[in-house]
Amino acid sequence: MTSERYKIENGLQIIEIKVSDVKQLFDLRDPAPFREKDLDENFTRYLEAYTDEVTTRYPLKIKIGITNLSEDVTPNIIKEAIRQYFEYQILLKRSQLTKNMKTAQLFLLIGISLLFFCLVVAQWIHKEIPSNVGTTLREGVVIFGWVSMWKPIELLLFDWYPIYDRIRVYRRLSEAKTEVEFERR
Known part of the structure; x- marks a missing residue:
């Protein structure tokens, strides 16, 4: 099933997410530092649902736009957190x-x-x-x-x-190219 709802750019299926604060991506109940925190349940459910709906023909790209800048969390920390989270989910499954x-x-x-x-x-x-x-x-x-x-x-x-x-979905998400942009208001 493909429609305008699902963007494909340069052979990549795009999952676009916009949040106002980086904290919306992480589970705030988890006391670990951001690099080791679990991802927010709503965020991961959205990624999984999107991945379930789109074709497996194209690899995924997760584009995250964050409105408020954060000094302690870099785009690389977010990318690594997403990759590690889904790799851990693969191990659990x-x-x-x-x-x-x-x-x-x-x-x-x-x-x-x-x-x-x-x-x-x-x-x-x-x-x-x-x-x-x-x-x-x-x-x-x-x-x-x-x-x-x-x-x-x-x-x-x-x-x-x-x-x-679920392992296949988690593998696609762990291997997805992730792009994080801090947007200024």
């Missing part, structure tokens, strides 16, 4: 992906064991209770065994992708 895969493997082991047990019980029921009640009970046990495989299969086949997608 990779860790989450690894944890999900380990959980999926554990659940798969449990699910396969339970399925095997249910199939053995179903065979026993088939031999020992040959009536309609036995058939119904046997089918219920088999269904329960297969249902126990639902979550591991969901984790292995589907739940990894949203995490992987």
